[in-house]
Amino acid sequence: MLYLFCFIDRTNIGNARLVGFEKDLGLKGYDYNAVLSYFYISYILFEIPANMLCKWMGPGWFLPICTIGFGISSLAYAYVKDIHSAAGVRFLLGAFEAGLLPGLAYYLSRWYRRSELVFRLSLYIVAAPLAGAFGGLLASGILKMTSVAGLRTWRMIFFIEGIVTIGVGIIALFTMTDRPGSARWLSEEEKDLAISRLKSERVGVTEVLDRIDKPKLLRGMFCPITLATSWIFLLINITVQGLSIFAPTIIRTIYPKHTVISQQLHTVPLYIAGAVLTVAISFASWKYDRRTLFMLISGPLIVIGYVMFLATNNPQVRFGATFLIAGGAFPFGALCNAHVSANVVSDTARSSAIATNVMMGNLGGLISTWSFLPRDAPNFPIGNGLNLASSTLVVITAAAMLVWMKFDNKKRENVDVSSKLAGLSQKQIQDMDWRHPAFRWKL
Template sequence: MDRTFSSDIEKTSEKASIHDLELAAQPGVVLAASGARHVAVIDEAAEARLRRKFDVRLLPVVAAIYLFCFIDRANIGNAKIAGLEKDLGMSGLDYNVLLCVFYISYTVFELPLQLVTKKFGPGKTLPIFTLLFGLFSLVMGFVKNYGQAIGVRFLLGIAEGAIFPGLAFYLSRFYRKDELGFRLSCYLVCTPAAGAFGGLLASGLLKIDSIGPYRSWRCIFIVEGLITMAIGLIAWFLMPDRPEACKWLTDEERALAEVRIKSENVGQSQAIDTLRKKAVLQGIFAPSTLVVAVIFMFNNITVQGVGFLYVLSPTIVKTIYPNETTINLQLRTVPPYVVGAFVVLLTGYLSFKTRKRALYMVVCAPFVTIGYSLYISSMDPQVRYAAAFMVATGSFAFGALTTAWAAANVTSDSARAAAIGTVIMFGNCGGLISTWTFLPKDGPRYLPGNSFNLAGSVVMLVLTAGLWTWQVRENRAKENGRDDHYLVSKTEEEIQLLGTKNPHFRYSV
């Protein structure tokens, strides 16, 4: 069966341009007329084979990078209950400050490093930053005082600032808009999986009393840091920068991969453009980008609070099961993460099949609301543990869906890099906020933090529904010709910079 979709070279005239003919000349592609528009027809079987190659070759490497980078980021929660605070002389709000420092550098450097990734290519920069991330995690196992820990966490935040948005941007060079969400979920599932696997790994490492002079909590950083460094080194040889650099593709498959992405970059003459300031600004300030960024910010307040501070962290599980051993507390954090991981994959797959993102965000948000309502209303341990499952079910799916939604609603590689970087930068502002939502003085009920996250879940739902409605109205207005005048007397270069104003662009909900 053939799959038909609007190409980026659709014209208001029925006459095909030179670029139309170049597109039609690619293997497996036929240019067909559809009213006043030209569309590219791609052999669906060839496209499916190509997609499977990307899945097998790229996703395992990307998932491994993200899994251990997230473990290295969140393992401080495991180290906390294993003696980190006592050994470093920490007290009061020192732990919150330690978390906060990470997010300050993460947030400040994220967008600039995303542009660096765009300029030099994610296939080169991501393995380097993964290696650095593992190195800084390793060094964390050797810190002797609180000041050194602060410095290392700051450096860790810089390295992480390139990885999360860079991985999403990297996959956007290989997958179409409707395919991207599920592929993002295939590695973002490592957020809850990292909680589960990290808890299991930490449990095993804590059974080791020491390695030489280093106590068990230091072993967590040392072992996990070494693993991440190894993954970074391996990734250098396994991550091609773009489809045309994939030696394991045939010439026909490389051409098809180029056409697939080019066809969705409305108004663009190439799949991967040079870094352009106007395109970057379009990606940052697009209405869809900004609204999705705020949604992800509120979601990340919950997700990061889940891992580091409260909902599923060993610290709060200890308040539910005060008589359990440290190792059993680690294991108690695993089941909610497993449920969260399943929901991430399920919503990602459904978004791929139905070509929708907003729908599943609207479905997931109420679970977060219910979870925090239970935390506020009850101190019963079983109810609060059930609430942990509700929060995990509703919150983890947003990472893939919001990133894919932002990436789908821009029109060039430069704009996509900027849009993804902006959304994730806002998300990490949420992470920064999360470090102050659950303070020691508010335990064990943590009413301020739970109330704040309850309100945030409502904001997420309202903004998602509102943006969805706005995009549908915008598409209807474009169909009625509202933006046709933007093409009048425009040069090819000016058309490329129209962005979402191009009358052939349609918002993807």
Template sequence: MRDIERASSSEDEKHYDSKQGGVAPLYSNGTPASDPSLIYDAAREKKLVRKIDLYIVPTVAVLYLMCFVDRANIGNARIAGFERDVGMNPRSYDFNILLTAFYAAYAAFEIPSTTLTKIIGPGRWIPIMAFLFGLLSLANAFVTNFASAVAVRFLLGVAEAGMLPSIAYYLSRWYKKDELVFRLGLYLVTAPSAGAFGGLLASGILKLPEMGMVRSWEKIFLIEGLITIIVAIIGYFTLTDSISSARWLSEDEKKFLQARLKSELVGQKDLIDRTHKKLLWRGITSTTSLACAFMFLLDNIAVQGTAVFLPTTVRGIFPAPRYTVIDQQLLTVPPNIAGAIATLAFAYASAKFKIRSVFTIAGSLVMTLGYAMFVGSNNLYVRYAASFFATSGAFTQGALLPAYAAVNANNDSERAGAIAVTVFFGNIGGLISCWTYLNRYAPNFLPGNGLNLAGGITMALSGVLLVTWQRWENKQRDAGKRDHRLEGLTEDEIYLLGSDHPHFRLRY
């Protein structure tokens, strides 16, 4: 048994200790090392982390599952007759305009919505968002023309905008940096799972008898929207904002868990600070955040394109009348399952080996292989196999890149900004994806697949450049070439340095 701050201390604190000749200031609020609740116990720590896993991760995972289902079910509805029934011209750009309405709102409202998560509290705002997008998904069942479909789709984008970054930020309040990426994987695995689950659910719903005026694709929106609303209500009463407000933790457990997280801070006063614009901006504009954001943009062109257009691609590979609509829905399931398995495997390995860069680059190369197969072969079975590589490579980045940005932030506000900008650029990628798979290029979709091939290569190169810069910057800090940043600063001013603090080490 030993004091938790020494057991939990990161490389940042060890570096500080060696330079100052004393114990690192892990708790700037003066938490006494003699407090019995802070005595380190590995078994106790493992038990408490598993308790958090049980109380937090399943709820946010189901909420995000329904978020992605409600976003991507437009692809399932499309091959069930949605375009025809609302008067859309399948040879025009109507479907792409419909998708653009969603992603334009999604991108525009993502950072404001994530900021509201910090202000209102994630335990309340996340379920409220889920309730709203469930309601709007349900409303899709009652659209009768193209204009109303665009309007509902735009509002759905507003409601869903902050979901991914808000959950990532929420989890960062509970887990240490090296634990975070796997927990992000546990909820982001629901994105490819949503493709599989959505395909299975849609095929099952289409077998149900008509419910009054609600038929075919309308049933998909109605039933999936109702499920989301129910899950959101449950989440509202079960989620809690942070460790300090968790009703299912004792006071000693709260102190122990808070001490774990405080041990990773450098020059910071509070575990959860008040929203600070300067620190939010520092998180948004840091080199690591912007590099992750750029890679996430390229990745989401592939991810969102796959989510919405995979049913259309499968329909081209396995056409009617040989394959029914239900057969086509079911054939979208296996590639999404492959993406889900890869997401968990990469996230687990990243957490196990405490490294993100290697797996980010590896995922980019797997994605590149998939789209190279799409572009290089006209064989239908090769192209269907390519979808497995594409989903396996692209979906892994959903956990890796937000975590990469988050672990390189030094406080709560900066972390919110880092995650927000990463996901914001990802949403821009989703917006671009709306125009990469145009009907006139079916069934080969060469421009979209070619763009994603180039994107995978660029992501891999960007990952190499980022880790090269991070290693160089850490060497500069090791050599004391950033110590001048502390000269003449008060404690409050040092706090505002965030990840620019010379004793903070970038993680890759």
């Protein structure tokens, strides 16, 4: 629920655009793209500090407070008057949302083993495409109303969705539990079992929740798998974030003669396709305990979709292509965050690895805000060409990463673990993290 409304509050600006957002605020030229960019600037700046704060405060407090914050920001959007206030509120929205995606991934990693994590991540990341579907339906329903609290048209969307988000955040403040050890609804035996399950697969670690320290922090950020996966997440978010913000605009280019409500509703089925494949692919990834393989299955769907989109102006073919694009792109949220989590050891390294991955992903989001420019309308060949190139690079990078991981695992098989650890203190062994000679990359 938290991530559903996080994504709705992020993307409802795309729905507002269809009903006079730009005209009412006097936005011209590239002003709309600039307003979108302010969100990603704050998101990127606060990403890693937010996840460190999440670990320090505890997710049970941090995540609901973030939700209330971006709910208030969404509510404030109902009252913006010009580009300056719109950009300022958008910056605040990004600052509050920065901690949620990595914070939730880190939170769930406190409960589930590495092979189990990807499917559990998908059960909240599926809220991203569902937010697109639900957001389109909700916006269509809101726009049928005459006014709310003296507000009309697009301002009603921000007001109502902001109020609901604040309510969800307040409920979470009283219901979320930090970790298995503090869960009132678990018995002592169940708490011990939950902690033992996590500890059993962490090489060289004696505690599940460690203190924040610099060596482990840097191990998570600069792990080669974190860097490679973060590059993939950057590339894929050019598509995911671009689709989320510009889907109503893209549908308008396919069906220009349809009513605004019809255009809003046409975004719903492609998001449902994205939601179904997010859960299905993540479930298969969990059962086979493979993440890179399913990146190589999902990536080509996006490539094919953009080839179809660029190759024809036929509305039916283009609309069908959006299903392939959404279905291939949305599963990467769960796959990439689970992959970086699986390939570090300590709690601190995991929190910084996930934060680095999401920060890089939002660099892709920043790029996406400039991928569909007014001068490129109505068919946006530059924006669609950029997405074709980035999705092709995703497939190439995932293939190269898989080959390297297999090669390095074979190399580690020949290392004498005892001699490598001889003379090292327990602290030095723990700080090795993924450099520990007994550690193996999870494919």
